[in-house]
Amino acid sequence: MTVSKTKKTVRCTVRYVVLIVCSLILILPFLSLFTTSFKTFEDAVGNANSLIPKPFTLDNYVRSVTEQGYLRGLWNSVHISVLTTIGTVFSSSLVAYAFARFEVREKEYIFSFLLMSVMIPGQVLQISMYALYTRLGWIDTFFPFWIPPFLGGGIMNVFLIRQFFRGIPKTLFEAAEIDGAGEWRNYWTLAMRMSVPILITVGIFTFTGSWNDFMGPLLYLSGAPEKRPLALVMYQMYDTVKIGDTKQWNIISAANVLTMLPLIIMYFCCQKYFIEGISVSGIKQ
Amino acid sequence: MEKTKKRTGSFHLGRAGRQRLHFYLFLLPAVIGFSILTAYPFFSSLIASFTDRLLYYPGDAQFIGLKNYRYLLEFYPKFWPAFKNSLIYAVFNVILTNVIALIAANALTKQFRGTKVFRTLFYIPSILPAVATVIMFAFVFDPSSGLVNSVLLKFGIAREDLPMWLSNSRTALMTLIIISLWGFGGKMVIYIAGLNEIPVSYYEAAELDGASRTVCFFKITMPLVTPSILYNLITAIIAGVQVFTEAYVGANGVSFYVACIYDLAYTGTYQMGVASAMAWLLFVFVAVLVFGNMILSRFYVHYEY
Structure with missing residues (x-):
């Protein structure tokens, strides 16, 4: 009895030690970034192993916000991501409703067909889309980011929402129909209202995906400095902010903290949906 | 029952017809989106891959058969190194992250004090923008002023022996x-979800039979999370060979597959034909x-639900 008890405490302690060491290794890069963002240039480049800024300065944040176009980039990221999210949630839920609600013989074939398109690497499609956007005059405009999300919203999202719609009892729809509701009202006031959790999950993943997208802005917005979203502004800074050949890591780090911050804040606001969403999307396979 | 309903509704737009009409109305965004955003570029790039098309001169394109593919596979100097690098990256990434994720998930499935904190800590890095992450690590691994090398220096490694990390x-x-x-x-979170699906009674039964924890892990846990493993493997391999941001921002002098496509298609002479061929490969x-993987998975994946 006592042997197993000591064994248990030992095991528990070992587990904590391992977990804490792992966490430290994970956090260390971020800690280095965070502290560097408060350092002066000389301190940042010269004393990387010291995690205490000496002297402490907020100048880097002031400079990356005022001089480096952070606010502009933030605004661009926000409206691109918000519109992408709205479009994706709206159109993928419409499509999901079609698959969940109607009995049509060819339904499953169409669904599998659409599902197969997930396998196509983005590059196969991107080159021709770029050519198309060029012809439409959409390069260096926001249209390549604003319009496509409204067209179907991605089959994986459709998949997730469809699963949820299917769980809604049929009797509810029938009752609504007796009360005179058409399909649109069924979709909008019944199915959508009852599926808020999955819609938030899909929304969050769409939002982070769009926020973190780098290749899209690099292709479509490189030529328009005032339209660059945060990811591209960040890269531009990394590329150009230097004294001589040495990058000004202090300013770059401050901007980097500011780039990561919105997502970290969002994570803590929507923690539940992040984890639940992954569980749902992971298991379903 | 169903049949009679259908029959009475077969003239006019009966129940079945209405269902079909509504189905396609709701499907409309996907139909349009699939045609414009998937089907069109899919075939357009396939056609382009058989021509010498340059991006800005679509009219001048000539059909040249398989020449682009031959050029890539036999003459283009960056093709095989890029393919090799992307593949190495993908394979190591897949194996290492999955092993770490599985171990971490196994440690964090049981509820104890601090589970949530650790889960959060381990999870957050995976949602941060790749650009930001790579730039952060570019600093951490900076040869002269980065954290890693300055610590190595402290441990007595000579300045000239310090690794150059991303700069070499x-x-x-x-x-x-x-x-x-x-x-x-x-990936860890997906595994945690998978592990939580396993009934506790399995472990209790095994414990009664005197099975050790290691045995439990390999005989119960592993077989039962294979669906999650399969999903993780497929997505990770596909994502891994397509790595772009990390390669574009961080790699110094190392060519990666998608970065190569990018160079071909969007820089220099904008060789859309060759780039399309490379994308198709x-x-x-x-x-x-x-x-x-789908065929193999029949042998190693254990589906219970």
């Missing part, structure tokens, strides 16, 4: 793989992987 083409690939491990948390490779 020989170590850059390895460094990128190390960096990619930081984002194992996304990637598609073929991914398709082989996916179908291979």
